[in-house]
Amino acid sequence: MLKVLRNWVHRYFSDEQAVVLAVILLLGFTAILTLGGMLAPVLAGLVLAFLMQGLVNLAERLRLSHTLAVWLVFTLFIGLLAVCLLVLLPLMWRQLSNLVNELPRMLGEWQTLLLVLPERYPLLLDEQQVLNAIEAARGELGKLGQWALTISLSSLPMLINIMIYLVLVPILVFFFLKDGSLIARWMSGYLPQERALMTRVWQEMHLQIANYIRGKVIEIFICAVVTYIAFAYLGLNYAALLALLVGLSVVVPYIGAVVVTVPVALIGLFQWGMSDQFIYLMVIYGIIQALDGNVLVPLLFSEAVSLHPVAIICAVLLFGGLWGFWGVFFAIPLATLCKAVLDAWPRRELLGG
Structure with a gap:
């Protein structure tokens, strides 16, 4: 058994670069698993900057300086963020609130329709099955109401988290766009030469x-x-x-x-x-x-x-x-x-x- 294990390790981990790559991947996954919640704004900013890096490169190919290209793309990002916060988010919230308020009435009408099914299809459904399904739907609706109540009671910490994201993420996006190459060179300095x-x-x-x-x-x-x-x-x-x-x-x-x-x-x-x-x-x-x-x-x-x-x-x-x-x-x-x-x-x- 030990010989098999030793041969397997020798076959796949005899290369020094392979060992270093395995360690880096393991450390990266471990850091995200353990620190992902705390580093969520950094990760979000990194993803958004990665999305917009193509626009920065395009602006630079049009003979704009790197700083001007970054400011142009970042201004576009802030404009889109403002549209989402001031236009799309209120619209979504209104429709979601209307849907939650309509759910009891919708469930009542569906209950009336479902109770007719046993009469039309007695071989497939009986009244007890329909009643059990209605009761399960009511239970899920009650859970939804409890969830909405919990969200409302914990709204202050949630608002604080949202404000933190709204402040930190744009700042991080700007610096990732502006100094991305410098950060990459700094990090590569800690990697092996080979x-x-x-x-x-x-x-x-x-x-x-x-x-x-x-x-x-x-x-x-x-x-x-x-x-x-x-x-x-x-x-x-x-x-x-x-x-x-x-x-x-x-x-x-x-x-x-x-x-x-x-x-x-x-x-x-x-x-x-x-x-x-x-x-x-x-x-x-x-x-x-x-x-x-x-x-x-x-x-x-x-x-x-x-x-x-x-x-x-x-x-x-x-x-x-x-x-x-x-x-x-x-x-x-x-x-x-x-x-x-x-x-x-x-x-x-x-x-x-």
């Missing part, structure tokens, strides 16, 4: 991460805007809220589109019943999902490393369980990182079996 393996992994990953993050943000924006225009044209209630859910659903491959279909269908069915409007809604929603999966995703992620759907789902479950929303968002880049490391990892063949 780092060909790390350089190869980073070069392979840099294009993939940039393509994925920017492409995913563009996909969220396009899906949300197109969905809002379609839902608003049909006159669907809570169009902005549902459009936001549809946009965010693309973060979770395969699963998100299925899950977000439920609230879209329920609200459309509650508003119109089984009418032509409801059929139009579901057809348009299906077209949006089909165009997203078959047209938009191939265009945005043409340079991404292809991963098997099973690997993507496993990565979403694993990293989402570890780091929540950000783990889900970065599940594919992290899975791609693991694949790149495994592909680049040096292997020393053992002689004599």
